[in-house]
Amino acid sequence: MKKIVMVFFNAACMISSLVGILHFFAPYSFKWYSYIPDAPIEIYHSINYINFCFSFLLAGVSLLFLIVQNKLFDGSRELKIFYAFFSLIWFSRIIIQLIWPWPSDLQLWLVVAFSMEFIFTLIPMIYFLINIETKKPLKR
Incomplete structure (x- = not known):
């Protein structure tokens, strides 16, 4: 079981790192600035900084x-706590996508992609929750 969970864990982390790396190029690949041609330069820089x-x-x-x-x-x-937060981030991404749908044909694909990534992070999270070891306090 642990080996299967590790495969999901590695897949989740590799996909997330790939999304992060590819996102460096998103503003230029998708011409984000063309949607706000008359915006002040501070807006462009803010988008760059946040991205x-x-x-x-x-x-x-x-x-x-x-x-x-x-x-x-x-x-x-x-x-484990930090990984739980990592899983929560992907879950919240799905929720945000459903509350504020992407205004194009990509909506379905984004929900599917984020859901798949969440499942990849969720399976190890369930494994960690099932295998919680309770530590007894030391007696002095």
Whole structure:
């Protein structure tokens, strides 16, 4: 079971890091600025800053999870909590997509893609919840 969960974990982290890396190029690939041609330069810079931080964090956190996965699967409580937050981020992305639908034909594909990524993160999360070890306090 652990090997299957590790496959889902690695797939989730690799997909997330790929999304983060590809997102660095999204403003230019999809010509985001063409939708706001008369916006002040501060708006363009704000979009760049937000996108850079999002891309860097998503790629970085995903790659860090790949690096520390042995400690995570060995039972690090702190890493499990952090991974739960990582899973929550993908779940919230689905909710946001449903509340504020993307105004194009991409809506269905975005919901499917985010749902698949959430499932990839959820399976290891369930494994971590099932395998919670309770630590007894030390007696002095």
